Amino acid sequence: MNMDGYRFAHWYDLLWDRSDSVQPELALLEPLAQDAHHVLEVGAGTGRLALALAEGGVKVTCIEPSDAMRTVFLAKLAQRPHLFPRITLMPGSTAPTDLIESVGLAYMAGVIHHLLTTEELDALLAEVQRVLLPDGRLVIDSVAARPATSPLPQTVAGTVRIGAFEYRTTMWQELLAPPIHRWTFCYEIVREKTVIERNEEVSIGREWLREELERALERRGFAVESVHGGYEGQPVVEETSSLVVVARPVGEHGAP
Ligand SMILES: C[S@@+](CC[C@H](N)C(=O)[O-])C[C@H]1O[C@@H](n2cnc3c(N)ncnc32)[C@H](O)[C@@H]1O
Numbered sequence: 001m002n003m004d005g006y007r008f009a010h011w012y013d014l015l016w017d018r019s020d021s022v023q024p025e026l027a028l029l030e031p032l033a034q035d036a037h038h039v040l041e042v043g044a045g046t047g048r049l050a051l052a053l054a055e056g057g058v059k060v061t062c063i064e065p066s067d068a069m070r071t072v073f074l075a076k077l078a079q080r081p082h083l084f085p086r087i088t089l090m091p092g093s094t095a096p097t098d099l100i101e102s103v104g105l106a107y108m109a110g111v112i113h114h115l116l117t118t119e120e121l122d123a124l125l126a127e128v129q130r131v132l133l134p135d136g137r138l139v140i141d142s143v144a145a146r147p148a149t150s151p152l153p154q155t156v157a158g159t160v161r162i163g164a165f166e167y168r169t170t171m172w173q174e175l176l177a178p179p180i181h182r183w184t185f186c187y188e189i190v191r192e193k194t195v196i197e198r199n200e201e202v203s204i205g206r207e208w209l210r211e212e213l214e215r216a217l218e219r220r221g222f223a224v225e226s227v228h229g230g231y232e233g234q235p236v237v238e239e240t241s242s243l244v245v246v247a248r249p250v251g252e253h254g255a256p
Pocket residue numbers: 002004006016042043044045046047048049063064065066069092093094108109110111114115
């Protein structure tokens with residue numbers, strides 16, 4: 001199991017759960033979720049996507065290993081009691097062992113790079129397959145189109161002004177032993193060009209190439225149905241670096 005890496009969960013939504021930021025993901029996930037009625041999100045984080053889907057009437061079961069992320073998720077959920085009957089939030093990581101009901105859609109958004117070994121990926125796919133209906137779909141994003149060959153220099157991930165302070169997040173990536181890399185996120189609170197608080201958080205990740213994922217899916221009884229250059233169905237072109245893969249169960253686990 002990977003280290004937490006989300007101690008700064010309270011900053012996460014400043015960058016990623018703004019009103020326009022879930023739209024691309026929902027373009028693909030919402031229609032699949034509406035058809036599915038009941039959905040599994042693995043690594044649901046602060047509930048960014050799960051809450052949006054639940055607002056549309058879908059039942060969402062969420063698995064989230066980070067205490068910090070679940071804390072933010074629950075704080076948001078507390079403001080929306082009308083969603084209580086539709087959201088289940090389970091602590092945990094790869095194994096949704098308590099999940100009884102089957103789902104028509106399972107998805108992992110921004111999660112696969114936390115799985116460091118083939119065994120972890122296989123175990124997670126096996127669990128998903130166990131709960132996915134034969135005509136269900138599995139969506140996985142952040143799949144690498146090609147191996148990274150150079151480190152990512154420090155980049156501003158986002159800046160938000162709240163009152164007199166600017167909340168600034170930067171990040172960079174070092175290649176350790178490819179495909180293993182080290183991410184550093186730096187969280188700064190800035191007032192009039194003076195940094196008044198600075199924290200860094202480091203986590204280890206793994207790049208999963210399309211071919212590796214496709215092999216793992218095949219081992220676990222899935223077939224790739226489509227591969228996109230983004231959630232809005234962008235085609236995969238030369239410049240595409242990150243892919244969204246849609247798979248379905250086949251063989252004894254799939255629809256006849
Ligand atoms: C980048 S966040 C994405 C959160 C959410 N899916 C979203 O799109 O906003 C990745 C999440 O995956 C979770 N995670 C890490 N390792 C995991 C694992 N082995 N199984 C399930 N979730 C995991 C992290 O705790 C974190 O909340």
